[in-house]
Every structure is written in C-alpha cells, then in structure tokens.
Amino acid sequence: MAVIAEPVAAKRPSRLHFILDRRDVLGALFVSPAILYVLLLVGVPFLLAVYYSISAYTIYDPSWRFVGLANFRQIIQNPVFIETLENTFLFTFASQLLGLVLGKFGALLLLRPFPGRKIVRALIILPWAVPIALAAVAWEWMFDSLYSVINWSLIALGIIDRSEAPNWLGNPHLAMLCVIVVNAWRFFPFAIVIFLAGITSIPQDVIDAATVDGAGFWRRNYQIILPMILPIVTIGLIFGVVFTFTDLSVVYLLTMGGPVNATSVLGFQGFQVGIVSGDVSHGAAISLFMLPILFLVVIGMLRFIRRREI
Amino acid sequence: MQRAIANTLKGVSFYGAVAFFVVLTAFPFYWMLITSLKSNPDLYNVTNIPFWFNEAPTLEHYRYLFEQTMFVRWLVNSLIIGLCVVAITLVAALPAGYSLARMTGRSGEALGIGIFLTYLVPPTLLFLPLSRIVADLGLQNSMWSLVLVYPTFTIPFCTWLLMGFFKAMPVEIEEAAIVDGCSLFGAFIRMVIPLSMPAILTAVIFTFTLTLQEFVYALTFISSTAQKPITLGVATDLVRGDIFFWGEIMAGALIASIPVAIAYNLFLDRFISGITGGAVK
Secondary structure (H helix, E strand, C coil), X not given: CHHHHCCHHHCCCCCCHHHHHXXXXXXHHHXXXXXXXXXXXXXXXXXXXXXXXXXXXXXXXCCCCECCCHHHHHHHHCHHHHHHHHHHHHHHHHHHHHHHHHHHHHHHHHHCCCCCHHHHHHHHHHHHHCCHHHHHHHHHXXXXXXXXXXXHHHHHCCCCCHHHCCCCCCCHHHHHHHHHHHHHHHHHHHHHHHHXXXXXXXXXXXXXXXXXXXXXXXXXXXXXXXXXXXXXHHHHHHHHHHHHHCCCHHHHHHCCCCCCCCCCCHHHHHHHHHHHCCCHHHHHHHHHCHHHHHHHHHHHHHHHHHHHHC | CHHHHHHHHHHHHHHHHHHHHHHHHHHHHHHHHHHHHCCHHHHCCCCCCCCCCCCCCCCHHHHHHHHHCCHHHHHHHHHHHHHHXXXXXXXXXXXXXXXXXXXXXXXXXXXXXXXXXXXXXXXXHHHHHHHHHHHHCCCCCCCHHHHHHCHHHHXXXXXXXXXXXXXXXXXXXXXXXXXXXXXXXXXXXXXXXXHCHHHHHHHHHHHHHHHHHCCHHHHHHCCCHHHCCHHHHHHHCXXXXXXXXXXXXXXXXXXXXXXXXXXXXXXXXXHHHHHHHCCCC
C-alpha cells in the first residue's frame, strides 16, 4: 500500500532519464518503429521487385541469375502486354474523368441545404466506403448474362428486345465499359467529398465579393471557386489515379481480364503472370511498368499545383 | 404565377438530380438486400418483376450462409486480423506521429511526407516480393501474413492522420506537465495520449476499415477457405464450380458492408481533413 501511495516526485531520476528527456533522442526513438516497419516491408520488397524484374526468377526455378533488361524486352514484344497497357490508360482516364464529372455535379447538389441532406450524403458515400470487392460482386450479379436487372429494365421499358439483350461482361467493348463504370461509381463519392471539402474551405466573403462585382454562377464557379479548390482536388485526383492505375480487384472480379484480354490491366496482368503462372520475373517486370508512369503523373500534378500557388 | 412555375420546375429538377445520384449509389445495395431475401425460384425466373418479391421472402440464404459455409469463420478471421493490425499500427504510428509533429523539426516534415508517400505505393507492385517474404517466414496461406503486411499501409496512413492532429494540439499542455515534473516521455504517456482519444479512435476505425477493404494481398497470399478474411471469402469462395450462390453471396456482402458504411459516415470529416490536412496549406 505504502509503495503505491508514494508520490511520483520523490522518485529518484532514473538512468533512462537522459533518453526520456532529450527531445531529439526521444524523437528519433519514437519515429523509428514506423520507419523500420516501412523500410523492411515496403522498401526491401520494392528493391526485391526491381531485382526480380532483371533476373530469371520463377517459383519453379528460384535462381537469381541476372538477365539485364531481357524480361522487359520480352514483355514489350508481347501484343497482349501492349493491349494491357492501352487498356490501363483507357480504364484510368475514362473512369477518373467520369468520376470527376459525377463528383462535381454531386458536390453542387449537396452544397445546398435541403431536408434529408444528411441521409442523402450517407447513401452517396456508400460506393466508396464499402469494400470494392463486395460491391463488385453485386455489379457482377447485375451484369449477369441471364438475370441482369439492367437488361430486364431495358426490355420492360421497350428499349431493347429480349433477343438482342446485351451480354455485358461477354462483349469486349461492353466489358470495358462495365469495368470503367464500376470504377467511376466507386470513386465519384470520394470526388464529391473532396470537392465539398474544398468548396466549404473557401471564405464566404470571397464569393460574396465576386458576386457584388457582378460575377454570375458560371464565372463564380470556374474563375473563383475552381482555381481555389484546385490543390485539394489535385490531391484527390492523385489518389484516384494511383489507385485506379494499379487496380486489380474490379477487373479480377468482374471480367477476369476477359473476354480475350479486352479488359486486362497492368495490375491484373502482373498477378496472372507472376502469381498464377509463377513466372515471377516477368510478373515483376509488368508491375514495375506502373512505376515510371505513376511517378510522372504524381510529379506533374504536384508541379502543376505549385505553379498555381505562386 | 410564372415565377411559381419556374420555382417548381427548379425544385423538381433539383430533387430529380438528387434522386438520380441516390439511385445510382444505393441501388446495388438495395439489390444485395432484395436478392438475399428472395427464394431461389423467384430469383431465377426471368418473367418475374425483379425489383420486388413475387414469392414470400425467405431467410434461407442467411441460414445457409451461417450454417453451411465458413462465413462465421471469415467474420472471426477479419475481426482478429483487424484487431491485431490496429494494435501494431497504434504502437508504431502514435509515437511516430507525435515525434514528426513535435520533436523532429523541419526534417520531420519531410520524413512525414516520405512516410505518407509509401501509402501510395500500390499493392500490385509489392505483392510478388511480399509473397516470397511471407513464404520464407512460413506464413504462406495463413491469415497472419495479412497481420504482418497490412500495417505497411495502415502505419503510413495513421502516422499522417495523427501527425496532423498533434500539430493542432496546444503545446502548452505538455509544457505544463513537464514543469510539474514529468519527463518528456511521461508527458506523452500521461497527458498527450489521454487528450488525443478522439484522434486515436479515428485512427482505429480507419485502420479497421482499411483492413476490411483490402483485397489484393488477401487474394495473393491466401487460398485455403478457412484462413480467408470476410471480403475475400464472400467474393471468391461462394462459387461452386460454375454455379454462383447469388442469394448467399449478396447476403454475405451486405453483412460485411454495413459496419464499414456506418463507420465511414460517422468519421468522414476527420478522414478528409486527415488525408488533405497536411498536404494543403
């Protein structure tokens, strides 16, 4: 009992005192677990991935034989890879554009207070919050070749005939459209939230001043608000582009890259080659193709906002 | 009169647009719900109106899901994975966020951005080497591989989130504690942590939801049914041969979606200020 009651101040300064009180030492100590974790499980694997891509490593023959850029040369010559690369760009660009447009309109709607706005916002956030793998299987069921609710509605409305009902995931062009729409569907709530966060952070008097000066709705939107929210929108877009460009789950669950590679994207191709077929070195080379492109996109966007700020 | 008509038109088009967005976002989830409650003859009859019950609703799919599949096991797996990842993440990210906000000065800022950028390193770039590392550690095909790997994105995310919070916290609180005889470490444990409970709760919630949302690593590392987390299990394991158990799949997807949806709606604003806060002046 007495031990517990003893006041803290009476405690002799411990030998650890010099660590516990030195700001810089403790600071380094505090940050090291996080840095170590990231270095060991992001940095090291990243270097390993680079090494795989220039070696002849497969799960059947785990040799570390150095082959230089041979893997890259081989995959570039593969027409499937070229198609995959084109698909990835189309998939990323189209779904981000669609997501941004939907996001901008959605944000305009949610900006104004109206009864039930909270509930509407909660429902609109759903696609982004819910695990994409689960939403993707719901879409797969909605695109079903036989029981598609979309086809049923189109037939019931008299837009198409039962005999010409589209096989959404079986037709190469429609399948691409489907994965783009599902990905845009997943990202536009995020775009809405980003737009809203940006717009509400603009001081009201700036907008009032513009209105007094005679700026109309469009002018206010595109010459006052848009430039001011550009940095935050760019950050959002970086997230969107990076996670779409490297995505695997939507394509894996909806189309398996098919029909005949029509929807194959880099992430999916890397998975198929590196994990499913066990050709680790070629899989790693395919995955690494994402890196320079992503790097350029991110740097470009960051420079773009910096220039706007000055 | 004309004005009244114009106002009505404006109102109608506004609510029409709102309705369009709500249908677009919520319909797939309505579809999950109605599919999961329909009997199979009702589900697989193209002449029925699909939007509503043509036969009495049934809980058969839910019963099957809980009794005949590993669904409960997947739920438990996801819970264990989530809790372990939360623990690891907090132990690493809490001091790191504090240190980067308070103790390391200018180099801390750069280090913070560096850590955050690793959040952007995609799983599809790292899954090949990580699957080999996981195999070397004997964790292949085990859910513990996910406990090991998930902190690679939750630690950067939470460090960033907490760093933003600590920067906004008044420094006088710790100074007062130090004046009263606390060491710097003591001030962190006794004052800073209890005062940052809201931020810690946000970090916990988002770490947990990030582990539930993850799909790529789970797909890569785990193939045996009993080790799968819920997202992977529902999405890939309820298919027998070519036959999809749509009622069960939708029931499982719905159950797994609800907690994440609720969490996101409650913590959305903190999430947004978390990811954009430090990056935008």
